[in-house]
Amino acid sequence: MSGRKDLVITKLKKLKSKLLNFKSSLELKFIPVIMGSGFLSSLYFTFFSTSFYREHKSVLSGRVNYERSLSTIKESCILLRRNIHRLEKGLIMQPRRDVFASGYIDETVNCYSVAIKSNELCESEKKWATDVLAEYFNVVADVDDVRASRVKFNNVAKIGSITSIPYKYCELPEAETSYEQLIVAFKRRRSVRWYQDKVVPRELIEKAISAASLAPSACNRQPYNFRLTTNVDLASKVASIAMGTGGWSHSIPALIVVVGSLSAYPKERDRHVIYIDGALAAMQLMLALDSLGLSSCPINWPDIENLERKMGKALDLADYERPIMLISIGYADETGGIPFSDKKTNKVLVKDIIE
Numbered sequence: 001m002s003g004r005k006d007l008v009i010t011k012l013k014k015l016k017s018k019l020l021n022f023k024s025s026l027e028l029k030f031i032p033v034i035m036g037s038g039f040l041s042s043l044y045f046t047f048f049s050t051s052f053y054r055e056h057k058s059v060l061s062g063r064v065n066y067e068r069s070l071s072t073i074k075e076s077c078i079l080l081r082r083n084i085h086r087l088e089k090g091l092i093m094q095p096r097r098d099v100f101a102s103g104y105i106d107e108t109v110n111c112y113s114v115a116i117k118s119n120e121l122c123e124s125e126k127k128w129a130t131d132v133l134a135e136y137f138n139v140v141a142d143v144d145d146v147r148a149s150r151v152k153f154n155n156v157a158k159i160g161s162i163t164s165i166p167y168k169y170c171e172l173p174e175a176e177t178s179y180e181q182l183i184v185a186f187k188r189r190r191s192v193r194w195y196q197d198k199v200v201p202r203e204l205i206e207k208a209i210s211a212a213s214l215a216p217s218a219c220n221r222q223p224y225n226f227r228l229t230t231n232v233d234l235a236s237k238v239a240s241i242a243m244g245t246g247g248w249s250h251s252i253p254a255l256i257v258v259v260g261s262l263s264a265y266p267k268e269r270d271r272h273v274i275y276i277d278g279a280l281a282a283m284q285l286m287l288a289l290d291s292l293g294l295s296s297c298p299i300n301w302p303d304i305e306n307l308e309r310k311m312g313k314a315l316d317l318a319d320y321e322r323p324i325m326l327i328s329i330g331y332a333d334e335t336g337g338i339p340f341s342d343k344k345t346n347k348v349l350v351k352d353i354i355e
Contacts, residue, residue, distance in 0.1 A: 054308055059271050061319035062262025069263060070111065073118040076125055078221055078264045080115055083108040084132045085220040091135060092166045101136065102145035109133070109149045113156045124164075130157050131164040189287050192295035193248045193328070194336025200254040200329055202230050204292050212285035217277035223264035224278040224324065226285075227257040227315050235328070241310045242299045242326050253330035257311070258282050262320040278324040289329060299326035 027048070034040035045052055070079055083104055090100040101108075112129055115121045121129075134157065137150050177185075209226055217223070229235050235255035239245050245252075258281070260274025286296045301311075301323045311323050 050305070051303070054303065054305060055271070055322075058262050058320050058322055059268050062264070062271075063266060063268075065263035065318070065320050066266050071114065073111075073115045074120050075122045077111060077115050077121060078223075080108070080111045080121075080129055081125070081221055082219040083111065084129050087132050087136050088166050091132070091139070096139070098141040099143055099145065100140065102143075105136070105146055105149045106152075109152045113152060116156050127160075128164040130159060131162045132166075133157065134159045134162055135165045185287060185290065189290045190295070190338045191297040191341075192330075192332045192336065192338065193251075193297050194333040195251050195253050195295070195328075195330030196333055198253065198331045200230050200294065200331065202228075204294060205230070205254060205256070205289070205329060208285050208288035208292060208294070211288035212281045215277075215281040215284040217280065218270070218273050221264045221273075222277065222281075223262075223274050224258055224260045224281060227259055228255070230254040238311075238314050239299065239326060239328060241307055241314060242301060243304075243307070245299060251330075252328040254328070256285075256327040256329065257315060258324040258327065259315065259317065260322045260324045261318075262322065263318075274322060275324055282325060282327060286327065293331070294329055295332035296330075297328045299328060301325050 031044070034044055066078065069077065073080075086104065087101055087108070090096070093100070112133060115129070116126070133153055137146070137153060140146055142150075205228060209228075212226075213222070229238070230253070232253055235252045236250050238257065239249040239252050239255055242249075258278045260278050262271060262274060265271065265273070282298065286298065289296050308323070311317070312321075315323075317323070
């Protein structure tokens with residue numbers, strides 16, 4: 001009886017595979033006809049494919065939560081971070097204008113006032129915002145466009161020593177790492193899938209996360225967070241949701257899921273920035289882990305609806321939060337294998353910009 005059931009299941013799987021292949025073949029015949037039109041392409045994804053439904057929902061949810069974040073400010077404020085960074089870029093402009101940022105300085109000071117009154121803004125962000133605004137008002141000309149904002153700022157700000165402001169390149173710490181040493185670090189950072197049965201200290205991972213936080217991000221928004229567990233069972237359970245972890249997810253001692261937040265943006269145009277900024281931080285994180293004696297492996301996260309639902313439930317994600325990638329962490333099994341993974345050469349990668 002069991003053998004007959006298995007046979008039926010196998011036949012159904014083959015039938016399903018044939019139907020999917022037929023559907024794909026049929027689509028590829030008419031897609032070239034419509035792909036030249038944005039309107040027809042949108043119709044296709046409206047009526048014939050649900051691939052972007054979750055992204056649409058997440059982007060809209062992000063826009064709503066962005067607006068809410070302006071009045072309910074917690075430990076960090078996206079608008080404040082963006083505008084303070086814009087002020088910094090104005091402060092370092094060569095030559096610097098006598099008057100700049102007049103189009104958004106009132107918005108910035110209003111947001112700053114709300115953040116200060118909330119008493120939840122983290123101290124480092126508060127000091128950065130206070131210092132940059134104080135420096136801005138120190139150097140900007142006293143014109144009508146900024147005068148009212150200056151008064152508002154002075155009424156709420158508690159200005160101490162101004163230190164969290166732009167500085168000169170020559171003030172950066174001396175680099176002690178040569179190109180050759182850096183290449184060694186890059187070559188050591190391999191995707192490791194086999195780990196020792198050894199507890200990973202959380203403090204080491206958090207140390208690496210501190211290094212990752214120094215990575216650049218658009219307008220310094222840092223629109224991501226790191227969902228971390230050093231519980232072996234939980235790490236294995238969450239890692240098994242992703243594709244490509246079959247056969248080794250059980251050996252993962254610690255895990256990070258890099259999660260992007262679309263609530264960092266008021267417009268759809270920035271919807272992909274979470275992946276850029278999250279990836280920049282993730283690469284820095286993995287290099288930092290290796291420097292601390294820990295190995296890692298980035299785990300791809302394609303947009304597959306049933307897996308998105310599972311991950312959303314496992315991490316209790318909001319609609320505007322999207323998994324970017326998973327990163328397994330542990331002490332490498334010294335005898336464990338590592339794929340050779342040949343890399344593309346400059347001849348393949350470099351393309352000249354033609355006038």
